[in-house]
Amino acid sequence: MPDLAGPLLPWYLAARRDLPWRAPDATPWGVLVSEFMLQQTQVDRVLPRWHAWLDAWPTPADLAAALAGDAIRAWGRLGYPRRAVWLHAAALQIVERHGGRVPDDLDALLALRGVGNYTARAVLVFAFGQRHPVVDTNIRRVLARAVDGVAAPGPPNARRDLAAMARVLPRDAGRARQFTWAIMELGALVCTARTPACDRCPITDRCRWLLLGRPATTSRPARRQARYEGSDRQARGRIMARLRAATTPLTEDALIAGAPDATQARRALASLVRDGLAVRAEAAEASQTRPSGARPGDGADEPHPCWRLP
Known part of the structure; x- marks a missing residue:
């Protein structure tokens, strides 16, 4: 198994974006809000809404005291507004079941409205510094290329994807947390889906896909995005x-x-x-x-x- 953390971590420290939910003073609630907002939504669109949301409702109790309609209005045009309803419901559950504090337990997080396997693990890693494999679209793509030598990952499979990430995850929890951010950032900024910038990649000497000559994936056609106009x-x-x-x-x-x-x-x-x-x-x-x-x-x-x- 290639050592990806060695070259990735110093690259990340030099190239990372300044995202507020990654800051040392980010609260577990702020991290949870970011994970809800970032689902299928670009970072640039999330940033102003995240700041406005935390200004209005800095704690779960603040949001729980508001109406769900207020949350929907604050969600604005982020898309998929059900997420606002779910986040409001999760805030109510956090207040009722956990005294207003975001839980640091996997099962407790999974029991919250709108929190799935990825979001629960991401909160545990990014908010509480626990060691868990976390896999999003960007991470799946980097692992597919660097480890498996294929241009694009197959259909998502939680058990397989988490096992693949666990194999390259550093054992130290703090280092694992930073590595997760790093590999996610690599997929977002460099190892992109359509035009990977291999000339700027810090792991070119151990990327199996690159060493194989960047073979194309021909097993399945590219997924077409559903048309929005008239939908x-x-x-x-x-x-x-x-x-x-x-x-x-x-x-x-x-x-x-x-x-x-x-x-x-x-x-x-x-x-x-x-x-x-x-x-x-x-x-x-x-x-x-x-x-x-x-x-x-x-x-x-x-x-x-x-x-x-x-």
């Missing part, structure tokens, strides 16, 4: 923008007004309700909303469904 995701985004901006509940007609496909828009609203991102307003709240052009006595004062953030 259900775009329809959901339009409705979420109106819900975030609204000060009173909105009718279905108001939420889907102007949609290019009304059927798709209604389907998007139904999915937001299922995901807990929109809830039906109580009668007293709904009475504040009157259909456009309605007059007293024409049925406008009768209860009709209106929607708001939770």
